[in-house]
Ligand SMILES: Nc1ncnc2c1ncn2[C@@H]1O[C@H](COP(=O)(O)OP(=O)(O)O)[C@@H](O)[C@H]1O
C-alpha cells in the first residue's frame with residue numbers, strides 16, 4: 435500500500451520554490467486572562483504542505499490558527515509566515531449579505547483595478563463551480579454554495595497560505611465530501627500551504643499530508659499521512675492512521691472521566 | 693381582483709357615512725357628509741389656501757426631521773463606534789429621553805414664541821430619539837464576525853465603516869426612521885394646533901372658530917394622507933436599500 439508513497443505524495447520541496455509559504459512557529463504561547471491556552475508550540479511547516487490540526491473541543495485549535503493567520507498576537511514566541519499572503523476561511527461563510535456574490539469575491543482582491551478584479555473574481559467563481567451566480571445575493575445560496583463563495587474570496591488574492599477553521603463543520607455529509615474534493619483540487623493546482631482545523635479525523639486523513647494533534651495546548655502527535663492522492667475512501671492505510679489518532683483522543687477522554 | 697379587496701371596507705364606511713348624513717341621522721355640525729368635506733377641499737384647493745398651508749407644514753416637518761434625524765444618526769453612529777463617546781454621552785441622552793418632548797411646549801413657547809423655531813425645535817427633538825436609539829442599536833448589532841473578516845482581508849477603517857458597519861446598521865436605522873416619521877407628524881399636529889399662524893393645524897383651529905366642521909375634518913384627512921405618504925416613501929426606500937435582505941425582498 436505504502437509503496438507508491440514517494441512518487442504520488444506531493445513533494446513539498448518542489449512546491450516550496452513557487453507559491454507556498456513556509457510557516458515556522460517557535461515557542462508559541464497564548465493566554466486568556468489566567469487561562470493558558472497554548473504553551474510552547476513549535477512547528478515547522480514546509481511550503482506547500484497540507485496540514486490538519488485536530489484535537490478535542492476547546493483545546494486551542496482555533497487560537498493556534500488565529501495566531502498563525504496573524505489575527506491575534508501571541509503572548510510569547512514567534513510566528514513566521516514570511517510576509518506572505520494569508521487568507522482565512524471560517525466555519526461560517528461570513529459573506530457580506532448586502533453585496534452580491536461577485537462583489538463578495540472581490541473583497542479578497544482589494545488592491546487591483548476594477549477590471550482585473552471583476553475578471554479574476556469571475557474566473558475563481560468558475561473554479562469553485564459557481565459560474566453565472568455572481569449576480570445573486572448570498573441569501574439565495576445554499577450553505578455549501580456560500581462556503582464556495584467564501585473559498586473563492588479566499589483564493590482570489592492568490593494566497594500562499596490558506597488557513598481554514600472547521601470550514602465544513604456546518605455542512606451536510608455529501609456537501610462536505612464535495613467540498614473536501616474541491617479544496618484538495620485547488621490546493622494541488624495552486625500549490626499554497628494549507629492548514630485546516632477540523633474535529634473530523636476522517637476529514638483530516640482524507641485531506642492532509644500531516645496531522646497535528648493538539649492536547650493541553652501542546653502538539654501531542656505529529657503524524658505523516660503517506661497515502662497516495664487521489665485518496666480513495668476506506669483506504670486501509672488511511673483507516674489505520676485514523677484509528678491511531680482516534681485512540682489517542684478517546685483514551686485521553688477516558689482518563690479524564692475516570 | 694385581490695388588489696381591490698382592502699378597499700371594500702373603507703368604501704362601505706364612506707357610503708354609510710354619506711347615507712347617515714343624507715338621512716339626517718348625523719348632523720353636519722357633528723360630522724359633515726363626505727361630499728361636504730370634498731367640496732370644502734375643492735374650495736380650499738382652488739383658492740390656493742390649501743397649498744400654502746400644506747407647504748409650510750411640510751417644510752416644518754422636513755426641516756425638523758432633517759435636523760433631529762441628522763443629529764440622532766450622527767450621535768448614534770459615534771456612540772456605537774466609540775466607547776469613549778458612548779461613556780460621555782449615552783447616559784445623559786437616556787435621561788433626557790425620559791422627558792416627553794411635548795411636555796416642553798410651554799417652555800418652548802416662552803423661548804421661541806409662536807415662531808417657526810418653536811415648531812422645528814419640537815419636531816427635531818421628537819425625531820431625535822428614535823433615530824438615535826435605533827442607529828446605536830444597529831451599529832452594536834453588526835455581526836462581529838464580519839468585522840473580523842474585514843480586518844483579516846485588510847480593509848481600512850473607512851472601508852470597514854462603509855462596507856460593513858453602515859449597511860449592517862441600516863435595517864435598524866430604517867426602523868428608527870419610520871418610527872421617527874410617525875412622531876414627526878404627531879408633534880407637528882400638536883404644535884400647530886396649539887400655537888401657529890399658518891399650517892394645516894392652524895387651518896383646522898381657525899376653521900373651528902368659524903364652525904367650519906368640514907374644513908376641520910378635511911385637515912385631519914390631510915394629516916393622515918401626509919403621514920401615509922411619508923411612510924410609503926420610507927417603505928420604498930427600505931425596499932430599495934435593503935433588497936439584499938429576503939425579508940424586504942419578499943415584501944415587494
Ligand atoms: N477571546 C477569548 N477570550 C477568552 N477565552 C478564550 C478566547 N478564545 C478562546 N478562549 C478559550 O481558549 C480555549 C481554546 O479555545 P479555541 O482555540 O477556540 O478551542 P478549539 O478551537 O480547539 O475548540 C477555550 O477554553 C476557550 O474558552
Ligand SMILES: [Mg+2]
Pocket residue numbers: 495496497
Ligand atoms: Mg474552534
